[in-house]
Amino acid sequence: MEQPHSASASPEYAALLRAGDRLLVALDFDGTLAPIVENPDVALIHPEAPEVLAGLSAQVRAVAVVTGRPARQVLALGGLDDVGDAIGESGRELVVLGQYGNERWSSNARRVVSPKPPAGLASLIGDLPRLLRRADAAEAWIEEKGLAVAVHTRRMADPRGAFERLLPVLTDAAKTRNLTLEPGRMVIEIRSSGMDKGVALRRLVEEYDAQGVLFVGDDLGDVPAFEAVAALRREGMPTLLVCSGSDEESTLRDLADLVVAGPDGVMEFLRRLTADLARD
Missing domain, CATH: 3.30.70 (Alpha-Beta Plaits)
Incomplete structure (x- = not known):
């Protein structure tokens, strides 16, 4: 069941708000920031996402897109160079981790760092x-x-x-x-083996010395990130797991604190979070 407003009544959400500007926000791309379409080459970012991400960035430590796509592809489909400019105006940083964390781009460095292809x-x-x-x-x-x-x-x-x-x-x-x-x-x-969204997310938490984590995803590739966030919660860190729901994949629903109705629901939730953080 989609629950776009119920998070505000949960202790997890309240703890997340207290993290304030020490909060790391990480999101998948396809199915979360962009709709799932038959041709992934035209999976453009949600039209509200650039404004929403820029507004949110002013209230948190950093915003990261963690995706299975190549970083350059996501930068193009999301117009994330421009989003990075807007986020930079608030003194914050946008990070794009492509190919499950193997590639990295940031709005500060402005170049994609990538390893060699795996053997085999x-x-x-x-x-x-x-x-x-x-x-x-x-x-x-x-x-x-x-x-x-x-x-x-x-x-x-x-x-x-x-x-x-x-x-x-x-x-x-x-x-x-x-x-x-x-x-x-x-x-x-x-x-390649040895890297997944969970490993990538843990590294971001350490890099930014985050004191709270929000992760939003929609698919099986996001399970390691959900598991990493759950482990951080057991260690005492404020966290929230949000599933961008669909009829095709249900695994994350059972792991999430909150289920929203696809990218539209993600935008609605992030706007609500931004407003609540600004009030606190």
């Missing part, structure tokens, strides 16, 4: 056409990301069936190459 990825990409045929999913769309590869089934006639046929085939292929497989909403991504 090139051979996997070369083998993908055969693997897709083996799973009767030859029409799946392959998206090469530089540090990862994603196989999308959303455009297929039976996207769920193709996804379920591909998952075990690609799991085996990733395992033999010591790569990590990340299932999502009609997409399977394969990337």
